[in-house]
Amino acid sequence: MSEPAIELVEMTKRFRNFTAVDRLSLTVQRGEVFGLLGPNGSGKTTTVNVISGLSRPTSGTVRVLGRDMLTEPRSVRRLLGTIPQETALYEELSAEANLRFHGDLFDVPRSRLSSRIDELLRLVQLEDRRRDRVSTYSGGMKRRLALARALLHDPELLYLDEPTLGVDVQSRRAIWDHVLDLRTRGKTVLITTNYLEEASALGDRLAIIDRGRLVALDSPQELKSRYGDTVLDLVLELAPSPALLVRLRSIDGVTAVNTADGTLKVNLTGDPEATGRVVTAVTGEAKLLRINQHEPDLDEVFLQLTGRELRD
Amino acid sequence: MKPYLRAVLAIAWKDMGVWARRPSTIVATVLPAVGFMIIILISAQAVGRNPVALVVLDRGPQATRLAHSLETSNSFRVRTETPERARQLLHDLDVAAVITIPAGFDETYSAHRSDPVTIEINNLNLDFTNDLRRSLPAAITDFYAGQNDSPVLVQVHEHDLRSQDVSLVQFDLIPHLALLLTVAGVVNCGLATAREFEDLTIKELTLAPIARSALVGGKLLAGWTTTMSLAAIVLVGGAAAGLLRPAGWYWLPALVVVALFGLAAAGLGALLGASIRRFQPVIAIGINLSLYLFFLSGGISVAAFLPDWVQTVARFTPTYYGVHALQQTIFYQSTDQLGLDLLVLGGTAAFTVAAGALALRRSIAA
Ligand SMILES: Nc1ncnc2c1ncn2[C@@H]1O[C@H](COP(=O)(O)OP(=O)(O)OP(=O)(O)O)[C@@H](O)[C@H]1O
Numbered sequence: 001m002s003e004p005a006i007e008l009v010e011m012t013k014r015f016r017n018f019t020a021v022d023r024l025s026l027t028v029q030r031g032e033v034f035g036l037l038g039p040n041g042s043g044k045t046t047t048v049n050v051i052s053g054l055s056r057p058t059s060g061t062v063r064v065l066g067r068d069m070l071t072e073p074r075s076v077r078r079l080l081g082t083i084p085q086e087t088a089l090y091e092e093l094s095a096e097a098n099l100r101f102h103g104d105l106f107d108v109p110r111s112r113l114s115s116r117i118d119e120l121l122r123l124v125q126l127e128d129r130r131r132d133r134v135s136t137y138s139g140g141m142k143r144r145l146a147l148a149r150a151l152l153h154d155p156e157l158l159y160l161d162e163p164t165l166g167v168d169v170q171s172r173r174a175i176w177d178h179v180l181d182l183r184t185r186g187k188t189v190l191i192t193t194n195y196l197e198e199a200s201a202l203g204d205r206l207a208i209i210d211r212g213r214l215v216a217l218d219s220p221q222e223l224k225s226r227y228g229d230t231v232l233d234l235v236l237e238l239a240p241s242p243a244l245l246v247r248l249r250s251i252d253g254v255t256a257v258n259t260a261d262g263t264l265k266v267n268l269t270g271d272p273e274a275t276g277r278v279v280t281a282v283t284g285e286a287k288l289l290r291i292n293q294h295e296p297d298l299d300e301v302f303l304q305l306t307g308r309e310l311r312d
Numbered sequence: 313m314k315p316y317l318r319a320v321l322a323i324a325w326k327d328m329g330v331w332a333r334r335p336s337t338i339v340a341t342v343l344p345a346v347g348f349m350i351i352i353l354i355s356a357q358a359v360g361r362n363p364v365a366l367v368v369l370d371r372g373p374q375a376t377r378l379a380h381s382l383e384t385s386n387s388f389r390v391r392t393e394t395p396e397r398a399r400q401l402l403h404d405l406d407v408a409a410v411i412t413i414p415a416g417f418d419e420t421y422s423a424h425r426s427d428p429v430t431i432e433i434n435n436l437n438l439d440f441t442n443d444l445r446r447s448l449p450a451a452i453t454d455f456y457a458g459q460n461d462s463p464v465l466v467q468v469h470e471h472d473l474r475s476q477d478v479s480l481v482q483f484d485l486i487p488h489l490a491l492l493l494t495v496a497g498v499v500n501c502g503l504a505t506a507r508e509f510e511d512l513t514i515k516e517l518t519l520a521p522i523a524r525s526a527l528v529g530g531k532l533l534a535g536w537t538t539t540m541s542l543a544a545i546v547l548v549g550g551a552a553a554g555l556l557r558p559a560g561w562y563w564l565p566a567l568v569v570v571a572l573f574g575l576a577a578a579g580l581g582a583l584l585g586a587s588i589r590r591f592q593p594v595i596a597i598g599i600n601l602s603l604y605l606f607f608l609s610g611g612i613s614v615a616a617f618l619p620d621w622v623q624t625v626a627r628f629t630p631t632y633y634g635v636h637a638l639q640q641t642i643f644y645q646s647t648d649q650l651g652l653d654l655l656v657l658g659g660t661a662a663f664t665v666a667a668g669a670l671a672l673r674r675s676i677a678a
């Protein structure tokens with residue numbers, strides 16, 4: 001049982017001559033909530049497909065729950081629960097029929113299936129709509145149903161590919177609560193998202209990938225302090241002199257100085273002393289009216305690591 | 313229940329559930345066959361199939377009535393001609409036969425002497441001739457049936473003809489049943505397969521711990537069952553209306569043929585669905601393909617009347633054998649070439665099912 005839940009070694013997936021995932025290595029421990037973060041087209045879904053055994057990697061090894069995904073995908077599938085990015089629900093059928101179908105495919109014992117379906121519909125609060133066609137559901141309801149379906153056969157390991165894509169705040173919070181609950185029950189969760197807030201709220205560790213390559217891997221806090229800048233907003237009585245700007249830029253720990261709308265913006269590295277040095281320098285030459293300090297933001301980390309140009 | 317069987321049945325049940333909730337696709341599968349049947353019914357009234365020249369040499373009331381009865385017959389297109397012109401037309405193959413109502417018709421008729429009408433048939437094509445031999449007496453029977461002064465003759469004619477008198481509409485029901493089976497099988501199974509890809513639900517199936525063969529089996533089972541349920545409606549309706557009534561054990565080969573037909577069509581549908589993976593083109597290609605198969609099997613016009621090269625192509629068309637087998641067993645209580653027909657249909661079913669299964673596996677692996 002000490003084997004990791006997921007182990008990717010130098011996994012590469014190529015479509016014709018386009019490399020969607022490039023020598024990706026990462027290990028997800030059991031009981032961990034692991035976030036896979038990246039812009040559109042960075043290879044998140046491709047990675048999930050490979051670790052679900054849906055598509056074969058071009059090269060590299062893939063082990064899931066201690067088994068080789070290339071040689072024994074079917075025995076692993078029974079232990080996996082997945083919310084595909086596209087939800088893959090049968091829209092013509094009711095929630096109940098979708099769940100029953102899933103139960104049959106995963107051979108959930110018939111004696112338990114009905115009560116299990118009731119239980120999960122209650123959990124995701126869809127009991128009163130259980131007989132309605134899924135096509136009449138909202139986006140959030142569909143995602144919640146997809147979650148109920150992924151949990152139906154009580155999997156060890158869950159893949160949630162953008163589980164909150166296009167859902168409102170209430171549904172999103174509900175899905176987050178379920179994910180956190182899964183962690184307390186010792187399940188392993190791999191969640192892909194391009195919402196940074198989601199990744200940092202849920203993930204024990206985050207991997208940031210871009211163009212199929214791993215660019216960072218750590219806990220959300222570590223990533224913030226390593227890659228994120230603290231930003232000081234300083235409101236002065238008069239516009240700062242060019243000389244002051246030059247002096248500020250020369251201070252240790254300052255990475256950038258800009259002025260916008262009469263506000264001086266100073267980016268700092270993690271150095272805790274830097275704030276004091278900046279304030280001293282500014283008050284020596286100008287009258288400081290207000291000061292505001294932003295802690296590093298994952299969005300900033302993300303943009304810094306993956307660049308600003310549009311993807312897809 | 314074994315997990316394998318459970319998965320097969322679950323997939324089949326699910327597909328049928330989706331099918332039943334999409335009335336538009338049910339209509340799409342039924343429409344071509346119904347449409348053509350209507351065309352046949354209408355055109356059978358207006359234009360008969362075989363051009364026949366009629367020469368009337370008697371002006372008496374009975375001769376006129378017979379001429380009228382032939383002219384309004386559903387079985388052939390009648391043009392009234394002079395004897396010389398009729399002979400020329402027959403020679404030039406512009407008509408298939410010349411029917412002559414002789415000068416003394418009324419007289420012989422009143423004397424209850426034997427049928428004096430002569431028929432000259434162009435014997436070039438045996439099927440053609442058979443068709444005329446079948447339909448001409450039927451028209452003449454109609455004529456006699458309208459008489460109440462000659463009961464003996466009516467009975468004799470009816471007795472002779474009953475076992476092989478197949479009306480045009482009835483005869484045409486078979487290619488239309490074949491068309492329905494083909495369209496239903498191809499479109500139902502094709503859509504059920506393409507839909508999984510287009511609606512992106514294929515992942516629910518591929519993420520499940522089931523054998524690929526269970527997936528293929530479930531899909532084919534659903535496509536076949538829905539097709540058979542449509543066929544059952546036609547067969548039961550046809551039997552109730554007295555149009556399709558195979559005698560005795562001929563039901564059995566007829567049903568086997570229908571079942572194999574549906575299976576072959578479902579396999580073809582799975583092949584199309586898995587290769588194209590898109591809803592609209594599957595419907596379009598499926599229906600078009602079915603129509604070609606329909607025409608080649610003798611829909612609209614009997615295959616034997618088609619040009620030689622088309623007939624040659626028809627020999628390589630499985631539906632041709634299916635239609636032949638059904639017409640033989642249902643209408644003629646005959647097992648003529650039934651072995652060959654079954655062999656071709658069975659082989660086709662095996663081939664399309666295998667190809668469909670393969671295409672599905674390949675699409676999933678991609
Ligand atoms: N079957 C395929 N054939 C060719 N290219 C593909 C295929 N699947 C994915 N790709 C390409 O691989 C790249 C990664 O796609 P992927 O779906 O994994 O991205 P993603 O990170 O999940 O993006 P998103 O946030 O938009 O879901 C994209 O450029 C995509 O176009």
Ligand SMILES: [Mg+2]
Binds near residue numbers: 045
């Ligand atoms: Mg994706």
